[in-house]
Amino acid sequence: MFPTQAASSSLEVQAHCPFAPEPQVAWSEALPALLKPLVVAPVHFRVFEDYELRAGRITGCDEANQPCYCASFFVLTDLRSDDDEVFYETPVYTEFVTAWRLIDQRWLVCHTSFNRLKPGGKTTRFSVSQTMPR
Numbered sequence: 001m002f003p004t005q006a007a008s009s010s011l012e013v014q015a016h017c018p019f020a021p022e023p024q025v026a027w028s029e030a031l032p033a034l035l036k037p038l039v040v041a042p043v044h045f046r047v048f049e050d051y052e053l054r055a056g057r058i059t060g061c062d063e064a065n066q067p068c069y070c071a072s073f074f075v076l077t078d079l080r081s082d083d084d085e086v087f088y089e090t091p092v093y094t095e096f097v098t099a100w101r102l103i104d105q106r107w108l109v110c111h112t113s114f115n116r117l118k119p120g121g122k123t124t125r126f127s128v129s130q131t132m133p134r
Contacts, residue, residue, distance in 0.1 A: 027060055027069050030098050030110050039100040039108065040068035054091075067132055068101040092116050099133050107132055 025045045028036060042060025049056035054077065060069030076093040093116070099109040107129045115121035 025058055025060065027058075027071075027100075030096075030112070031100060031108075035100075035108065038102050040103060042069045045069075062101075066101075069099070070132055071096065071098040072133070073097075090116075097133050099129070101132070102128075106130060109133055 025042075025047070027042055027045075028039075031039065040062050043063055044061055046059045046061070047056070048058070054075040055073065057072040058070065059067050062068045073094065073096045075091050077089040078092045079087045080090050081087045091114075094114045096112045097109065098112075099107045101107055109127050109129050110124065111127070112122070112124045
């Protein structure tokens with residue numbers, strides 16, 4: 001979902017690169033198709049990823065350099081072992097928050113979580129907010 005960077009870094013990318021086969025940030029992927037005409041489309045992005053914490057954030061800005069899109073994620077892991085000798089990390093909980101600025105300046109927020117410890121542990125909910133999620 002996010003480009004791989006150094007331990008804690010940021011990167012600025014354009015919304016559409018003429019040489020890339022597809023957009024570098026899939027900013028409208030979780031957006032319901034009927035709502036696409038109601039959001040402000042970003043023209044460039046600031047990408048931050050901290051792979052040591054397994055977390056990241058993208059902020060998309062419009063032509064006036066005002067935020068109109070944001071997405072963040074984090075992953076919680078747990079140590080597991082098959083034989084009590086070799087341990088490995090496995091994700092047990094992941095959370096994504098994606099938000100789009102609507103043309104009326106409110107924010108449409110999509111919150112999705114995956115809990116691997118619960119059966120049917122995926123939940124997604126949409127809400128409308130007056131402010132961009134932090």
